[in-house]
Amino acid sequence: xxxxxxxxxxxxxxxxxxxxxxxxxxxxxxxxxxxxxxxxxxxxxxxxxxxxxxxxxxxxxxxxxxxxxxxxxxxxxxxxxxxxxxxxxxxxxxxxxxxxxxxxxxxxxxxxxxxxxxxxxxxxxxxxxxxxxxxxxxxxxxxxxxxxxxxxxxxxxxxxxxxxxxxxxxxxxxxxxxxxxxxxxxxxxxxxxxxxxxxxxxxxxxxxxxxxxxxxxxxxxxxxxxxxxxxxxxxxxxxxxxxxxxxxxxxxxxxxxxxxxxxxxxxxxxxxxxxxxxxxxxxxxxxxxxxxxxxxxxxxxxxxxxxxxxxxxxxxxxxxxxxxxxxxxxxxxxxxxxxxxxxxxxxxxxxxxxxxxxxxxxxxxxxxxxxxxxxxxxxxxxxxxx
Numbered sequence: 001x002x003x004x005x006x007x008x009x010x011x012x013x014x015x016x017x018x019x020x021x022x023x024x025x026x027x028x029x030x031x032x033x034x035x036x037x038x039x040x041x042x043x044x045x046x047x048x049x050x051x052x053x054x055x056x057x058x059x060x061x062x063x064x065x066x067x068x069x070x071x072x073x074x075x076x077x078x079x080x081x082x083x084x085x086x087x088x089x090x091x092x093x094x095x096x097x098x099x100x101x102x103x104x105x106x107x108x109x110x111x112x113x114x115x116x117x118x119x120x121x122x123x124x125x126x127x128x129x130x131x132x133x134x135x136x137x138x139x140x141x142x143x144x145x146x147x148x149x150x151x152x153x154x155x156x157x158x159x160x161x162x163x164x165x166x167x168x169x170x171x172x173x174x175x176x177x178x179x180x181x182x183x184x185x186x187x188x189x190x191x192x193x194x195x196x197x198x199x200x201x202x203x204x205x206x207x208x209x210x211x212x213x214x215x216x217x218x219x220x221x222x223x224x225x226x227x228x229x230x231x232x233x234x235x236x237x238x239x240x241x242x243x244x245x246x247x248x249x250x251x252x253x254x255x256x257x258x259x260x261x262x263x264x265x266x267x268x269x270x271x272x273x274x275x276x277x278x279x280x281x282x283x284x285x286x287x288x289x290x291x292x293x294x295x296x297x298x299x300x301x302x303x304x305x306x307x308x309x310x311x312x313x314x315x316x317x318x319x320x321x322x323x324x325x326x327x328x329x330x331x332x333x334x335x336x337x338x339x340x341x342x343x344x345x346x347x348x349x350x351x352x353x354x355x356x357x358x359x360x361x362x363x364x365x366x367x368x369x370x371x372x373x374x375x376x377x378x379x380x381x382x383x384x385x386x
Contacts, residue, residue: 001382007117008377014116015373018042019109020091026080026098026105029139032057035078035108039133042112046119048131055146057135063118065125073130073152073159074114074380075334076107077137086364101366103164103350108133110162110373114380129384130156140186140295142333148340158305159343160383161334162376166361168349170369173313173379174323175346177306181299182233182259183266184331187273189214189254190289191241191281198246208241210284211252215239217276218256225272226265233259233329234269259329261298270294296333302342309344312382317375348375 018038027035036052039059043050048061085092085099093099115131132152136143153159168174191214193207215236226232234256241252258273260266270292281288314322334345350368351357359365 001385004117004121004381004385005378007120008113008374008381011113011116012374015109015113016370018112019105019370019373022078022105022108023100024091024094026093026095026100028082028098029079029136029143030056032079032135036133036135039078039108039112043115043131046116048115048119054152055135055143055148055150058143058147058150058152059133060147060152061115061131061133063115063122063125063129063131065127065129066123067126069125069127070157071128071130071155072384073132073156073337074111074384075132075134075159075161075337076111077104077134077143078108079104079136079138079143081138081362083362083364087367089367099364099366101363102138102361103166103368104137106164106350106368106370106373107162107376110376111380113373114377117377117381118384125384132159137333140293142296142336144296144333144336148336153337153340156341159337159341160309160380161337161343161345162379163332163345163347164350164368164372164376165347166351166357166359166366166368168323168347168351170349170352170372171317171375172321172323172349173317173346173375175301175306175310175313175344176324176327177301177303179261179298180301180327180345181332181335182261182329183298183335184295185258185266185270186293186295187256187258188291188293189277191252191254192287192289193250193252193284195250196248198248201248204248205285206248207252207286208249210281210286211239211241211254213284214254214277214280217280218273221269221272221276225268230265231261231329232265232269234273259331261327263297296331297335297339299332299335299345300338301344302338305342305344309346309379309383312379312386313346316378316382346379348372348379
């Protein structure tokens with residue numbers, strides 16, 4: 001493995017250059033045009049078999065090794081976020097209002113580097129390696145589901161994905177068996193009342209008051225419907241109703257998100273929300289439009305495969321820098337791949353206060369230690385070769 005690690009270190013400046021180019025010219029989910037073209041061109045130049053437009057905008061590369069073995073997929077995402085970058089960097093985003101604020105540029109450059117190293121030892125590879133470059137991870141629907149429907153997992157036995165984390169110190173790796181993230185569902189509520197003058201509330205059906213009561217009622221779902229032994233969250237993120245001091249509005253619009261790990265809790269919350277929304281509005285004499293959108297499921301790492309990855313991580317960064325606990329409450333559409341085949345999703349530390357890489361994901365000053373690409377790359381290489 002050391003000769004592969006050395007090669008990865010040798011091409012590190014190339015990975016940095018590619019990552020910074022992506023960072024300067026980010027593209028939003030489902031609007032990626034130049035990014036997949038750059039990825040495809042790089043893979044084709046390596047001699048990798050390439051398929052473009054997978055699912056819509058995805059790129060899939062296939063490298064057949066010289067030895068018998070399984071077909072292993074490695075996945076990286078490449079979309080950016082609608083955020084105005086505030087970092088003072090030579091390679092800061094040059095696209096107004098768009099930024100790689102989650103590390104997807106790091107993931108993409110890393111996977112291309114892994115592909116370059118592996119093409120140089122093609123005869124040594126046991127089995128086949130599939131490089132899945134995914135678009136639209138930040139969107140709903142995400143690119144994973146669309147790429148799966150278009151056959152990106154055909155013939156694949158197992159899949160691996162990695163994410164650089166600004167909340168975890170550089171030099172660490174986090175791998176946990178079982179649940180590693182929550183499922184993400186979103187809800188949209190529009191309450192229709194009867195507006196009127198603020199001095200005559202008895203002549204109205206106040207959607208703002210009804211909505212306020214509904215927000216309070218929704219908070220009882222997790223505390224009284226879901227087992228205290230299970231984690232879940234119901235969050236109202238937006239409440240819009242009226243814009244004057246003396247006018248009772250006609251409508252109120254409420255939006256929010258639901259996060260769960262297990263499918264039982266997910267089903268309980270979905271059912272309870274529908275009941276509470278309808279009954280609260282009916283009791284107030286209002287009508288309601290309600291939509292509950294189920295997005296990606298929770299990430300669930302195959303225990304046997306995850307143990308193997310933990311062992312590799314312990315060798316790479318040391319047992320003291322390996323974290324096996326605490327799943328994240330965020331969501332990731334990598335979970336869709338795991339619904340089809342066994343897979344493991346792990347995170348690699350990118351936090352470094354010496355270079356001010358301390359801001360959280362989706363922040364306008366997000367950044368990470370680019371050396372995380374070496375650690376992700378080494379993990380991928382050891383997974384493929386061993």
